[in-house]
Amino acid sequence: MNQPYLRIVESTGSTNADLLQAATAEPEAWPHLSGILARHQRGGRGRTGRSWDTDAHTALTFSVVLRPDRPREQWSWLPLLAGVAVLRAAAGQPVAGEPDEAGKEQAVAAVGGTVTDAALGSRLALKWPNDLVHTDGAQDLPDWHRLRKVGGLLAEVLPDGTGVVLGIGVNLAGASLPVPWAGTLAEVGIETDAQTLAERIVASLAHVLADPAITTDPRSAVGPHVVTLGTQVRVDLPTGPAVHGEATGLADDGALVVRTGDGARHVHAGDVAHVRLG
Numbered sequence: 554m555n556q557p558y559l560r561i562v563e564s565t566g567s568t569n570a571d572l573l574q575a576a577t578a579e580p581e582a583w584p585h586l587s588g589i590l591a592r593h594q595r596g597g598r599g600r601t602g603r604s605w606d607t608d609a610h611t612a613l614t615f616s617v618v619l620r621p622d623r624p625r626e627q628w629s630w631l632p633l634l635a636g637v638a639v640l641r642a643a644a645g646q647p648v649a650g651e652p653d654e655a656g657k658e659q660a661v662a663a664v665g666g667t668v669t670d671a672a673l674g675s676r677l678a679l680k681w682p683n684d685l686v687h688t689d690g691a692q693d694l695p696d697w698h699r700l701r702k703v704g705g706l707l708a709e710v711l712p713d714g715t716g717v718v719l720g721i722g723v724n725l726a727g728a729s730l731p732v733p734w735a736g737t738l739a740e741v742g743i744e745t746d747a748q749t750l751a752e753r754i755v756a757s758l759a760h761v762l763a764d765p766a767i768t769t770d771p772r773s774a775v776g777p778h779v780v781t782l783g784t785q786v787r788v789d790l791p792t793g794p795a796v797h798g799e800a801t802g803l804a805d806d807g808a809l810v811v812r813t814g815d816g817a818r819h820v821h822a823g824d825v826a827h828v829r830l831g
């Protein structure tokens with residue numbers, strides 16, 4: 554198998570669009586974990602049709618192709634597992650285990666900047682399904698402002714069905730933030746650059762997606778990182794009325810389980826608003 558490859562471009566419309574096209578046209582040139590990093594993205598796309606543009610050098614704008622060695626029916630956990638891998642890489646955690654003192658030093662060196670103790674995992678989390686958030690927003694604001702969106706993931710299946718393009722956007726120091734509930738990694742003490750973070754994410758994805766302890770029990774690997782669980786939520790669905798209730802857990806396929814007045818609902822896609830944190 555060919556080695557993963559990282560292409561760095563100064564500016565593009567969307568790294569996801571570019572990688573979907575390239576990995577379909579030349580699959581051998583784009584094996585598992587190959588990616589495109591753009592310094593500046595002008596037509597980036599987010600989930601549910603939103604746009605995701607970034608200034609040069611203040612954000613990670615990165616797409617990576619995943620070619621799982623499992624049948625497509627087993628891909629439903631892939632975006633959440635990828636979220637855990639990105640979270641570990643962004644938090645400076647050792648990619649192959651939980652942080653200890655020795656591992657922490659290695660991780661700090663690998664991130665290539667400064668990582669405070671508090672940043673090591675404790676203040677970064679996932680908001681279901683695919684947002685990277687920190688929990689360091691102003692405590693005197695309503696609950697939903699205490700979570701700051703630092704990054705987001707967008708998974709798109711290749712047209713030939715042979716894999717997934719995972720797009721990752723993360724705000725770094727100096728990023729211009731479009732909304733009050735956005736944040737940066739620097740706010741929780743993590744100073745790094747886009748290329749270093751992209752390389753760490755690739756290493757972390759390689760570990761997470763190949764670790765049988767994680768892939769045979771994905772719920773245990775993902776659940777503890779999902780800040781949504783145990784909170785009161787409103788989930789805006791792609792179609793139909795919103796779902797209101799308590800997010801109680803993750804279903805066997807990674808769907809969000811919401812306890813509503815009418816019983817449990819399994820939500821497979823939607824935008825979560827945290828009405829009240831736990």
Ligand SMILES: O=C(O)CCCC[C@@H]1SC[C@@H]2NC(=O)N[C@@H]21
Binds near residue numbers: 719
């Ligand atoms: O939170 C979201 O809505 C997901 C945002 C994903 C943005 C990234 S940036 C790199 C990649 N290229 C894109 O066009 N989108 C993703």
